[in-house]
Amino acid sequence: MSAVIRWGRPAVLVAVLAFGAVFPLLFPNPLTTTYAIDTLIFVGWVVAWNMFSGYSGYISLGSAVFFGSGAYTVGLLALHHNLKGGITFALLPLGGLVGAAIAVPFGLVALRVRRHTFVVVTIAVFFIFQLLAYNLAFTGGNGGVSTPFATWDPSTFNNPYYYAAFIVAVGAITLSWLVRGSRFGLQLLAIRDDEDRARGLGVHTMRVKLTAFVMSAFVTAVVGGVWILFIGQALPESAYNPNYDLTVALMGFLGGFGTLWGPVLGGLILEPLQQQITQHFTNGYSGEIIFGALFLLVILFLPRGLLPTGKEWLTKLQARWERRGQPAPGGGLAAPETAVPAAAGDGTVAAAGTAERSATPGAGGAR
């Protein structure tokens, strides 16, 4: 049992990584790899979003600012220097840097306010950027920017983009994991629970929030860069897409806001779902309607997200199972030693009972 706990998690991780690495070889169909790339792009994005919004509790609905800016940066550089093929991937860090540079003044202004006001400020900044993309001279206005076409073999054309998206997503998760376990991450979580109290305990709240905001922006902009390289064109309404802002937040909430794996799960579920919806419904708005309804359902019935709620159910089931399962060996087979296992059994039951009792008011009290 303990071996399963100890090695189970790394084993699953290695298996998932290996599966991800050979995925395009197993499913070489371009339509499938296209789905996979879109999904990985959103997984990377939502993990980056969660790195700031999930951990700090500051819900941003303006992360498309960084996504779009990263996309435009990479696209414009590729266009003006006529770069195509593998070399374009070297532009991704530059896209990230531009995103990070935008995040500094953005954060310095927006992070002074909290909760609803913060959300509204992020939306406002988002629309400013979309307007700029429409109206500035160098962004190409309504026509957007198109990147030079790579001359790769059509049968494996998607593969480089797949691996770029895969590496970026895995990198984002790794970074999120590092943050989560660090002192810096703990400070973010403390800010989420009670920012003023954290400040009163010596946490430099503004510095911590801004650092997370900039890190998240960097990764989001890199993801945006991968996106434009893959689809080859960015328009103001597609790179700075308000629907993406909402979709990413929904992915985070569905999977488990502020957890490490929740957003990954949310991205893996929702992006393929979105693709299915677009494919099966001819009406362009049906996807938005379904997603809007889903958002409401998640907020109402799964406010903590799939992962934390699932974990809670599992703990409860386990407690029940232990309570029912324990007395059997004591009473049955090991007759001469009845006293010892029975005592151990009682102890476990009592411990499970306490754990459950202490968990229940918490679940109720949190809301």
Added chain:
Amino acid sequence: MTALLRVEGVCKAFGGVQALNGCAIEVDQGTIGGLIGPNGSGKTTLFNVITGYERVDDGEVYLNDRKITNLAPDKVFALGIGRTFQLTRVFARLTVMENMIVAAHHKERAAERSRLRNPFARAGGPATRRRAMELLEFTGIEKHAGALAETLSYGQRKLLELSYVLMAEPEIILLDEPAGGVNPTLIGTITERIRELNRQGTTFLIVEHNMEFVMGLCDRVTVLDYGNAVVTGPPEMIRSDRRVLDAYLGTAEGDDDVSAA
């Protein structure tokens, strides 16, 4: 000898309400000071002003003769003033141990100033965790170290708040109603812990409505009324002071009230 904490002529108004009106108090090193007064007399506002949660309109605050007026809460904390809140404020979705580690940050950071700072350094080294465990044992909630803070009872949260403030080894701790809404047994524990810490050299300033608690614990008690310190003295003196009775039970024509009470 000058006082460890000194507040001079502090004024603070919220709109038309003068919460503090030229308030002046002193707390000597190694003592336990008490702060009493009717509701709305400015006790909590005074705490907020000292710890940087509110800015003063006028007046000064000194710690060890160093001016700390209007410093931000994180700076005030780093200089050695810890505080608890009237309604406890713990990090609900962090474990008790994680709460302790958050409060240890500035001490840890100071300790590793020499070497290169790693932004991804793991939270809470073994030394910090050991110290946190000692303090949790001291306040008697060590059994809950791994539990989420939101699962603690109100009294246990008060103890956690006291524990994590202690992580930073502050010179002076401001306690806002440590006995409020806490059962008698736990009040006994809290009293004893405060005495013990005071013997080890920590200075306290305590706001409390429980008179028995204040009178039994404090060396000197200050009475606030309408944002002003009206009288300061040892508990015996305060107990019988005319102005205290006035402040709590009404003024001047209050003769009848007092006898009625």
